[in-house]
Amino acid sequence: MFKFSFLLVFSLLFYHNEALNQLCSVRKAEKNCICKRITDSEDLIATEADCVRTNFDYFPTSEQLPKDLNLLDLSHNSLTKLDATETRFSSVTLETLKLSYNAISFISYGFFAEIPNLRILVLSHNNIESLDSDEIFQKNPKITHLDLSFNFIHVIQAATFSPLVELQVLDLSYNNHSLGESLSQVRTLTDSGLGINPNIVRLSLDNIGLKDVQNGFFSNHTYLTHLSLADNRFTQVPRVPYSVEYLDLSGTDISVLQAKELSYHTLRVLRLERMKMLETIHHYAFYNLEALEELSVKHCRNLREFNELVFGALQKNEETNLRKLSLAGNGLQSLNWTYKYLFRSLDFIDLTDNPWKCDCDILWLQEFENLYKSENVKCSSPLSLRSKQLFDVTDENVPTCYPQKYGKKSHRVLIAFLILLVLILAALVGYLFYYSPSWWSGNRSRGIGPQSPYSASRIGEELT
Template sequence: MSKIFVVVVATVVILSGEAVEQLCSVKKGSNACICKRITDKQNSIVTEADCGRIDLETFPDQAQLVQDLNFLDLSHNNIANLDPQTKFSSVTLQTLDLSYNRITSVGDGFFTSIPNLRKLILRHNDITVLDDDNVFPTPKLLYLDLSFNNIKTLRANIFAPLVQLQVLDLSYNNASLGEWLAETPNSLRVSLGINPNISTLRLDNIGLKDLHNVSFNDYANLKHLSLADNHFTEVPRVPYSVEYLDLSGSGIEVLQAKELSYHSLKILKLERMKMLHSVHHYAFYNLQALEDLSLKNCHNLKEFNELVFGLIRRNTTLALRRLSLSGNGLQTLNSTYRFLFNNLDFIDLTDNPWKCDCDLLWLQEFDNLYRIDNVRCSSPFYLSSKNLFDIVDEDVPSCYPQKYGKKSHRVLIATLILLVLILSSLVAYLIYYTPNWYGKRSRGVGPQSPYSATPTQE
């Protein structure tokens, strides 16, 4: 017993008025403590229990855990089922993390004994179906993460009891889930019963090909929407309240202004879009609140013209503060972006095949670019792989006529004079030394000449 006491005392850490120590109510062996607890030092109440990575195969029952927990971490274990017969209840538990287990099913009413649950994390499990009538009887739940499972179908109105839900993550589930959602025009509200006041919704990689124009009609308070790694070929219609939008990994080929008219949008992510090849003039002009644009790893995008934000002048004011154009096929960038770059806090231009000519050297003014060591030239050949910021005047003499102009002018004039002399000699030769080109003719005054002094005899 004294050895255990020494271990507990040795592991105590004081941080912000709380003590982190071993919790011995769940035992892996007779002399081993396998959970950690965080105790409120002022009230001597255990508020958090960390039981992750201890090879649990079943959900611990009431006798194995201390009372009055606020946070219970059971992640990275081998729990396979959430059985309602488990003798566990808590009126204080607010956060339950069951991620990275082997859960295949959630028993009807399992969460009934946790009435004050606010945050439930079930990501990275093996759930395929949620079709019981009473799966989530937790009206106070604010956050629900079901991502990285294999969910194919959901019971109708399964989320209807979650009247206070603010965050829902259904990302990276079976592709048939997206097909099922696309069948009904207003499936989010009608089929799933998702709270219309929800603020964050993540539907990444669930096989969505399109969404009905009315899909988000009831969600005027939606702020954060992620639709990455789906199969969209055009920008779907989303609520005008959205401030964060992620369409990365989609099959969109062209971006145009008529699809991007969201005046509240602050963060737009357009990454890994293999089919994207064109950004039309004024494509981002209507995004007046845009602060962060990430348009990267789109290898077919070879041009970022000067009018995607409209006409940029010295006095142009935009909300944009972060711009990433890395990993695209860009070769040049118009110098009018100099005015925009002056106001940005972050600029990433790495991993593009830049053509390092006179039109691109203006970028050397911005040595605060992200990873300037990886802004390299692809052409011309003699500058290939050279860092743009290592280029000096001698590397591109044609860009500095004020320095190299006289010498180059002399060479040009001498070349032109030589060409004129050669051309003149060639013309003279053709005229005077190759008469056969013009047929047989006589020169001067002869018998056949109309100017002959001897009259013609008849």
């Protein structure tokens, strides 16, 4: 038993040292590894190599890495190229390769050919300008997740993505605007010739210079559920597949939102943030978004009104799927009191950083003291209440309101009018009572009295 235990410990130490040597071929300091070895808890096999921020300026060879590796993370290093003629790397077990935040500008067409089971490839935040060969991914049909965001890509060779028949997630965001300009010219995304899998589920095309695309641009991608088009040059909401559940149009040049552009019954999340041109949201604009759970309309400074009918006519005990609503950082001064029916069913509300006018029409918000960051819901006017927190406003600050007694402003105006009318009528009755006693004495004759200069007796006396 002792011999067996000794052999087991010796074997583990030998294996550990062997893996250690593999991962520590280049040392930061004596007895310190550059990469972190992450092992499987059951069989102690090294399944992941974390080489983040290890100052690699070349891609490690197969001999420098443990066998049966599933994940290799070389992010935040100094790699400049992926050249199959210079790097001897192959792995039939590697499924995830992360190369973000390097300086990669060149990828040879055969580099990934020796990693046939690659499924997740992250190349974001590099210096890639073009994918000029349609053979780069020729031997990688199993890739499901490809991230090429934050590069300088302006040219993608036709059919580059065609071999990726299982591709589900593609991110081309924040690349050269000429890429989007060329895509804006085609009738459909399929016509672009890139060979993007029509069964793709998540597609991100943020900030690539896309203009108003044709109505059928996404028509062939009917399985798309997550679509991000932020920071492009759209002036109206583009037509997207009815399968979309997440849509991001933040940072676009859209100035008006209309119901006819937002008729997507499966949409769950809609982001409309940082839209400098947005000024108007029409009545019933969000009415057809029956499945909407999260709406974010933030930092749109020219949006000064969020009228009471953007969701349709709100009713008491309103039933809705909406759970999160953010209206932070806009130009809103007031909000109709009927929104209380909607707010009561929400889990998250953000009304911060708006120039609220703290008058009688907005004090209903004080019912919702659990507003997110309520300390930043502040008054901008009147001047006497500027910078005061809305939830700290009392009747003494607005003595003319008394919302607990008089309710809406229109009611108060009506009551004041009726009081004035009663006072006028009382004054008229008093005038008639005190200055026209004959009216009340019953002497209503308008004939000639005995003392009148025109009476018969007076005329006779004057003649005699």
